[in-house]
Amino acid sequence: MLNELDVNPQDFESDAADHCYLDDLSQVDETDAEQFLNVGVDTGADGRGGTFIQKDRSVVHCKSCQDGIEMMSISQAAETHGWLGEYLWKNVSPDTDKFTSRAREKPHEGYFIRALPGAKCEHPLQSCLYISKDHFSQHVHNLVIAEEGSELHIITGCATSPHLVSGLHVGVSEFYIKKGARLTFTMIHDWGEKVFVRPRTVTRVEEGGVIVSNYISLKPVGSLQMFPTTHLMGKDAVARFNSVLVASEGSHLDVGSRVILNAPGARAEIISRGITLGGTIIARGNLIGKVAGVKAHLECKGLILNDGLMQAIPELSGHVPGVEMSHEAAVGKIDQREIEYLMARGLDEDEAVSTIVRGFLNVDIEGLPANLQKRLDKAVSETQKDMM
Amino acid sequence: MLQIEELRVEVGGKEILKNVNMEVPEGETHILFGPNGSGKTTLMMTIMGFSGYEVTHGKITFKGEDITHQPIHERARLGIGVSFQRPPTINGLKTRNIVEICAMDQPVDVETLADQLDFSEFLDRDVNHNFSGGEIKRSELLQLMAQRPDLTLLDEPESGVDLESILLVGDTINSLLNKGTKYFPRGRTHKTDRVKSALVITHTGHILDYITADKGQVLYDGVLCCSRNAREILKWIREYGYEECIRCSTN
Numbered sequence A: 001m002l003n004e005l006d007v008n009p010q011d012f013e014s015d016a017a018d019h020c021y022l023d024d025l026s027q028v029d030e031t032d033a034e035q036f037l038n039v040g041v042d043t044g045a046d047g048r049g050g051t052f053i054q055k056d057r058s059v060v061h062c063k064s065c066q067d068g069i070e071m072m073s074i075s076q077a078a079e080t081h082g083w084l085g086e087y088l089w090k091n092v093s094p095d096t097d098k099f100t101s102r103a104r105e106k107p108h109e110g111y112f113i114r115a116l117p118g119a120k121c122e123h124p125l126q127s128c129l130y131i132s133k134d135h136f137s138q139h140v141h142n143l144v145i146a147e148e149g150s151e152l153h154i155i156t157g158c159a160t161s162p163h164l165v166s167g168l169h170v171g172v173s174e175f176y177i178k179k180g181a182r183l184t185f186t187m188i189h190d191w192g193e194k195v196f197v198r199p200r201t202v203t204r205v206e207e208g209g210v211i212v213s214n215y216i217s218l219k220p221v222g223s224l225q226m227f228p229t230t231h232l233m234g235k236d237a238v239a240r241f242n243s244v245l246v247a248s249e250g251s252h253l254d255v256g257s258r259v260i261l262n263a264p265g266a267r268a269e270i271i272s273r274g275i276t277l278g279g280t281i282i283a284r285g286n287l288i289g290k291v292a293g294v295k296a297h298l299e300c301k302g303l304i305l306n307d308g309l310m311q312a313i314p315e316l317s318g319h320v321p322g323v324e325m326s327h328e329a330a331v332g333k334i335d336q337r338e339i340e341y342l343m344a345r346g347l348d349e350d351e352a353v354s355t356i357v358r359g360f361l362n363v364d365i366e367g368l369p370a371n372l373q374k375r376l377d378k379a380v381s382e383t384q385k386d387m388m
Numbered sequence B: 001m002l003q004i005e006e007l008r009v010e011v012g013g014k015e016i017l018k019n020v021n022m023e024v025p026e027g028e029t030h031i032l033f034g035p036n037g038s039g040k041t042t043l044m045m046t047i048m049g050f051s052g053y054e055v056t057h058g059k060i061t062f063k064g065e066d067i068t069h070q071p072i073h074e075r076a077r078l079g080i081g082v083s084f085q086r087p088p089t090i091n092g093l094k095t096r097n098i099v100e101i102c103a104m105d106q107p108v109d110v111e112t113l114a115d116q117l118d119f120s121e122f123l124d125r126d127v128n129h130n131f132s133g134g135e136i137k138r139s140e141l142l143q144l145m146a147q148r149p150d151l152t153l154l155d156e157p158e159s160g161v162d163l164e165s166i167l168l169v170g171d172t173i174n175s176l177l178n179k180g181t182k183y184f185p186r187g188r189t190h191k192t193d194r195v196k197s198a199l200v201i202t203h204t205g206h207i208l209d210y211i212t213a214d215k216g217q218v219l220y221d222g223v224l225c226c227s228r229n230a231r232e233i234l235k236w237i238r239e240y241g242y243e244e245c246i247r248c249s250t251n
């Protein structure tokens, strides 16, 4: 158990062969394309406003199709924008932990996405971070800037090639949401049973800015540990975090969000739903109210089906009078009365349980394209099959 | 249709139904009266097969089949449907979807049914989530309309329903039972359908103004102790109370 949690970047290989750049998404290998689709990245690119794909350490495709929206690899962005240093490593410090320092030492690209002032992204942008080399440790550094009054909608999928045995993914992400801007960020993970994942994300939101972040992990993963932090710096800034987690046997998910409310009128909501099918879920939530006139709510619900550990750790701290913060946490099994209610409507016990589980995981996720929602519904149904 | 013989039921180790004998023939509507805590809901839950209601003695037969120990869903598929007094909330499941579930693979026009019950705006809400008392009743009836059971068990269908909506509830029950109605569920005409059976729990008897009952019974202290015209029973209970009603029936 210990070695699954105590992962060392040095134990992985940080070098990988180059993959060649593909001008056209139709050139993406068929098996890869299927894996991408599972995490919401559509190489048919219907209705997507731009695509970034990184395989191991190579950016294999990157293109924005919308005016006012920039999409590049982080190294290209550094060449293009002399001012990039004002943002890089400013939200996340490289010496946060061994993973961030590793990402600093051995950088492997990552994406840069920026909406120019007032630009509104009509179709979601998609980015895919993919590991195909066994035993590789991928270190990406992502930067997202939503300039004043802009709107960005990003879907990020992370996956590995189907035969990959083990790997490590370190993702440093820095998000800047300027005055009145809005970022909707949906991240879907489908790693492997022996893949270790350490995202390190920090977001800064200015006055009237909004971040909506959805995180979905339904497939097995070795261990995942993340605790993205959001600083609501300006008046009326808003953060909403939803996560939907399923931990199958052998998976260890330690996932939470922290929001620091630093300005009056700031609001935050953290909602998490977890199901363990023999794995471990530690669902954390941390709200910190620094000034009066802020409002925040934390909701953490977990179901234990069969076996496993489900731990909800909600934390609220108010530093002044006049903060309004609440939490609701529940861990347990499915209520027998609900099962029997559905049985009285003609479902057998298994069908009743799946229906309830599907409902439980059905957090209303804002802004998901219809075909992605369908894929997720399908993935949830598949989860249930595994469970039965 | 439904036959109950010498039924004894324990809940949480306590005997609630002590010796219940009852028959609801095909096409008949029976009314069940009884003071609070007398075991009326217990009887319905036992007929449906809910856990926690332990049959220690006796037998329940439906359509000639012994269902005493059958799982709930098999009873539902055999044609028993219940409107619950206090149904649970199911988070994330839309009312629309539970109505589809109730139809058990038969085609169902959820919108039209909901429209008839003036319940369309609730279809996209989670099942029973923050529903008011009257809304729960309508939600339960909507589900039954999709289910079309041969035996309908209604636990206080009019309690908490405002005076205007009672007419709607009455009409819906008649429609469920294929008794003269303005509704033509699923495009079928009620004339060709046989009248269905029902067991209805009521305290106020208001529902009797809208549906015709074939018989009334009183459950008292776990035993059925009176069986006669439902309106007469209601009148007795109103005028003299349950005590007197029991005294009369034991004489």
Ligand SMILES: Nc1ncnc2c1ncn2[C@@H]1O[C@H](COP(=O)(O)OP(=O)(O)OP(=O)(O)O)[C@@H](O)[C@H]1O
Pocket (backbone or CB within 6 Å): B011, B012, B014, B016, B034, B035, B036, B037, B038, B039, B040, B041, B042, B043, B052
């Ligand atoms: N789970 C339980 N554990 C213990 N006692 C119970 C349980 N459920 C019901 N009872 C008891 O069984 C008795 C019968 O309850 P029941 O709900 O059947 O009454 P009822 O006739 O439907 O009453 P009402 O008119 O108030 O709805 C009551 O005394 C009740 O407290």
Ligand SMILES: [Mg+2]
Pocket (backbone or CB within 6 Å): B040, B041, B042, B085, B155
């Ligand atoms: Mg009752």
